[in-house]
Amino acid sequence: MKAALLVESLTGNTTRAAERIADGLTQEGWSITGLSRVRRPDLASIQQADVVLVGSWTHGLFVVGQAPWAAAEIANLPTMRGKRIAGFLTYALDAGKSLDRLSNALGSTGAEVIGGLLIKRSRIEEHSDVFVERLLGAVETV
Ligand SMILES: Cc1cc2nc3c(=O)[nH]c(=O)nc-3n(C[C@H](O)[C@H](O)[C@H](O)COP(=O)(O)O)c2cc1C
Known part of the structure; x- marks a missing residue:
């Protein structure tokens, strides 16, 4: 399988998660077509991918108003009909909805x-590995 990664990261946690996810998938025989920002997506890498993975971080007031950073840009990514997509979101304490x-x-x-x-930003390695496992499972059952 081929995956493209699109990431928004302010302080590096989401990039770390993305890199861990990319490593995990590579070890399972996947290829990564590219890692770029949601706000400046590498369109060629998306085109080549079977699966697009979008990572962002939680922005809010910690108890209310939480949303993925760059939610509008995520919704406005190019049309990806025919592809599969999955998202991951880093957070500190409470990601709300x-x-x-x-x-x-x-x-x-x-x-x-x-x-x-x-x-969770304090458990990036562990949770990124769970993401990889679940993704492998989801792709198998499709
Ligand atoms: C302005 C701001 C608002 C945040 N709001 C929340 C929040 O509402 N809930 C939460 O769990 N984490 C919140 N966080 C923590 C970040 O989501 C968390 O540190 C994340 O891993 C940052 O990812 P990054 O290092 O890729 O930028 C906030 C961080 C910032 C800078």
């Missing part, structure tokens, strides 16, 4: 949403 918001935004790209996971 931001994962649902991310999934909704991903769905509006026209791609088939096959997964989404919250990654």
Whole structure:
């Protein structure tokens, strides 16, 4: 399988998660077509990919108003009909409904949403590995 990664990261946590996910998938025999920003997506890498993985971070007031950073840009990614898509969201304490918001935004790209996971910033390695495992499972069952 081929995966493209699109990431928004302010302080590096989401990039770390993306790199761990890319490593995990590579070890499973996947190839990574590219890693670029949601706001400046590498369109060629998306075109070549079977699965697009979108990572962002949680922005809010910690107890209310949480949303994925760059949610509007995620929803406005190029149409990806025929591709599969999954999202991951790093957070510190409480991500509220931001994962649902991310999934909704991903769905509006026209791609088939096959997964989404919250990654706590204090447990990036562990949760990124769970994301990889679930993704492998989701792709197998499609
Ligand atoms: C302005 C701002 C608002 C944030 N709001 C929340 C929040 O509402 N809930 C939460 O769990 N984490 C919140 N965080 C923490 C980030 O989501 C978390 O540190 C994330 O891993 C940052 O990812 P990055 O290092 O890729 O930028 C906030 C961080 C910032 C800078």
